[in-house]
Amino acid sequence: METQKLYYQDPYLREFPATVLSCEAAGEAWKVILDRTAFYPEGGGQPADHGVLKTGGGEIPVTDVHEKDGVVVHTCAAPVEAGRVVTGVLDWDRRFDHMQQHSGEHVISGILCRLYDCDNVGFHLGAETVTIDYNTEISWEQALAAERLANGTLWADPEVEITFPPPEILAELEYRSKKELTGQVRIVEFPGADRCACCGTHVSRAGQVGLVKVLSCQKFREGVRMEILCGDRAFRYLSGVYEQARGIGQRLSVKPLETQAAVERLEGELGAGKERLAELEQIAFAAIAAGEAGRGDVLLFQSSMRPDSLRRLADAVGKACGGLAAVFAGEGAQWNYALVHGGGADITSLVKELNGKLHGRGGGRNGFAQGSAAASREEIEQFFKR
Numbered sequence: 001m002e003t004q005k006l007y008y009q010d011p012y013l014r015e016f017p018a019t020v021l022s023c024e025a026a027g028e029a030w031k032v033i034l035d036r037t038a039f040y041p042e043g044g045g046q047p048a049d050h051g052v053l054k055t056g057g058g059e060i061p062v063t064d065v066h067e068k069d070g071v072v073v074h075t076c077a078a079p080v081e082a083g084r085v086v087t088g089v090l091d092w093d094r095r096f097d098h099m100q101q102h103s104g105e106h107v108i109s110g111i112l113c114r115l116y117d118c119d120n121v122g123f124h125l126g127a128e129t130v131t132i133d134y135n136t137e138i139s140w141e142q143a144l145a146a147e148r149l150a151n152g153t154l155w156a157d158p159e160v161e162i163t164f165p166p167p168e169i170l171a172e173l174e175y176r177s178k179k180e181l182t183g184q185v186r187i188v189e190f191p192g193a194d195r196c197a198c199c200g201t202h203v204s205r206a207g208q209v210g211l212v213k214v215l216s217c218q219k220f221r222e223g224v225r226m227e228i229l230c231g232d233r234a235f236r237y238l239s240g241v242y243e244q245a246r247g248i249g250q251r252l253s254v255k256p257l258e259t260q261a262a263v264e265r266l267e268g269e270l271g272a273g274k275e276r277l278a279e280l281e282q283i284a285f286a287a288i289a290a291g292e293a294g295r296g297d298v299l300l301f302q303s304s305m306r307p308d309s310l311r312r313l314a315d316a317v318g319k320a321c322g323g324l325a326a327v328f329a330g331e332g333a334q335w336n337y338a339l340v341h342g343g344g345a346d347i348t349s350l351v352k353e354l355n356g357k358l359h360g361r362g363g364g365r366n367g368f369a370q371g372s373a374a375a376s377r378e379e380i381e382q383f384f385k386r
Contacts, residue, residue: 002070004036011201013038014092020084032074038088039074041067045123046102046200049095054087055080100231101130103202104212108150110194113176135223143217143226150212157207158191285313289320296323299384301377305329311370314338333376341367357383
């Protein structure tokens with residue numbers, strides 16, 4: 001006997017009585033079949049509802065729901081005896097979130113498919129975002145244009161129409177569908193935006209979606225993969241983005257919508273500062289190298305510096321001293337090193353021994369090596385004395 005599906009009769013039903021028809025152990029969980037249910041089973045890209053079964057003696061968590069051959073199976077955390085009357089209570093926040101996401105996806109997909117002659121070939125309502133795959137290339141500008149139209153539909157707030165058309169009417173009806181359908185077909189229509197065959201739960205009026213926000217539109221296979229948020233998810237996301245922009249604006253003494261220009265100015269200043277730093281480093285490195293001219297092998301210790309700066313200092317000193325320039329930058333027991341032999345001698349065996357004795361990692365070729373060492377300054381000095 002098929003389960004009576006209350007979620008189709010009233011998607012806003014949060015609590016319902018039902019009789020337990022069967023309960024079977026399945027690993028550490030139990031599979032419970034009720035004669036009627038408002039718990040939506042996973043399907044069509046929409047996750048299952050969660051909630052509890054109230055037994056009179058406590059509450060049993062419902063952690064997953066699936067449908068097979070018309071029978072809805074509830075995965076529960078504890079057993080419940082067959083024949084008992086229970087009260088199912090949905091996790092309403094989870095259900096309504098799914099209704100907002102799924103309904104918003106319908107609206108923007110209907111608009112995109114109409115405008116750009118594409119098909120929705122994939123839909124996943126994830127825990128964080130909703131992803132939709134389309135089989136046509138869609139630009140970011142086109143995605144934003146569809147977003148504006150989708151939100152216009154929501155604010156017009158048409159009533160959502162859900163019907164089961166008879167075969168003769170269905171044959172003449174234009175609607176979206178990912179596959180060929182047989183039997184009774186459920187049509188969900190958002191007037192002015194979309195008409196689609198769908199088995200999911202949806203809001204009763206488009207305005208209850210609240211908001212649709214496109215986050216990304218990336219090339220995927222022969223089309224694109226779009227990432228969206230709807231309803232409360234979109235509100236919380238945009239609120240977080242605003243708070244972050246406000247905080248950045250306060251640090252930069254600009255308004256939230258002026259942070260991009262302020263960051264671009266900072267990038268320019270940082271680039272100029274890096275160029276000036278490189279110039280000053282070149283002068284300083286030349287002075288250090290001049291002090292080591294002709295001395296043969298040289299061991300130097302410096303405060304922490306960028307790997308590129310360390311390499312350039314070792315190179316300058318190596319050329320000046322004519323022998324091995326071993327430069328270590330860091331402090332305590334954490335150092336980065338650069339080795340350069342001014343005469344171009346092979347230092348492969350030296351680097352291998354250094355890494356072994358000084359707990360180092362790194363290497364190189366043609367008289368140059370760079371890496372790191374986990375040893376004290378005294379240990380490094382003793383190594384090179386040997």
